[in-house]
Amino acid sequence: MRTIGGLWRWRHNPLRRTTDLVEAWVALSALLLILVVAPVAGSLVGAAAQDALQQSVREQRASRHHVTATVVRRLDGSLLEADPESSSGRDARTRVVADWTAPDGTARHGTVLAGLKAPRPGDHFPIWTDTHGRLVARPLDSATATTHAVLAGFGAALFTAGVVEGGRRLIVWRMVRRRYARWDQAWDRAGPDWGRTGTGC
Incomplete structure (x- = not known):
């Protein structure tokens, strides 16, 4: 306005x-x-x-699978970590050695982060894998x-x-600079006579 x-x-x-x-x-x-x-x-x-x-989202849902892993053992000295993929970022996760079956039927074994506060051998927890059982991040949700x-x-x-x-x-800024430059030129022209007695008479 x-x-x-x-x-x-x-x-x-x-x-x-x-x-x-x-x-x-x-x-x-x-x-x-x-x-x-x-x-x-x-x-x-x-x-x-x-x-x-x-x-x-559609591609990730098609290529990533929710499977159940079984704890073999908790790793010594494993610390609780925040899951960066969770919605709150505060879900506790513990590093464990686990077994799981890939969607293509192959058996898998490896170190994963379990969403369990006190994992014990035989405990089950969900993980996300690709079709061949390799661990992947959870798929992006629509929201x-x-x-x-x-x-x-x-x-x-x-x-x-x-x-x-x-x-x-x-x-x-360019307009103001041009305006100041014109003022300087005008002052330069008037400068030599400025303040002299009788100037302009």
Whole structure:
């Protein structure tokens, strides 16, 4: 609103310089671009991210399998760790040696993180594997993918608004520098006679 008020104020003002009007139009154009282009850019980026992430969710669900592993033994000196893949990031996990059967039927044996606070031999716990039984991270869920897409869209809108505002500031900065340069030239022309008695008489 200040920009529109500034344009109206400069419209018939006798003290108005051309640069004042240009500066006001640049500010109004930047405001309109931020209000129109930034949301459109955010929507487009968010939609593209949503499509890509939901496709990734479908692919991960198809290629990753939830299987049950059996604790063979707890590793000596194993510490409780936070599971980085959990939604809260606070689920306790312990490093154990375990056996499991891959979706293709092959037997597997190895060191894994068990979601058990005090694992004992024979305890069962779920893990995620690929078709051949190799350990993989849990698949991305749809809600998390949507959250990431929304954040990507919001970030794109903010970036667009920042670029527009940066462009506006750069244009105004160049205009002000040009104005100061013209003032310096005018002062240089008037400088030698400034303050002398009888000058201009």
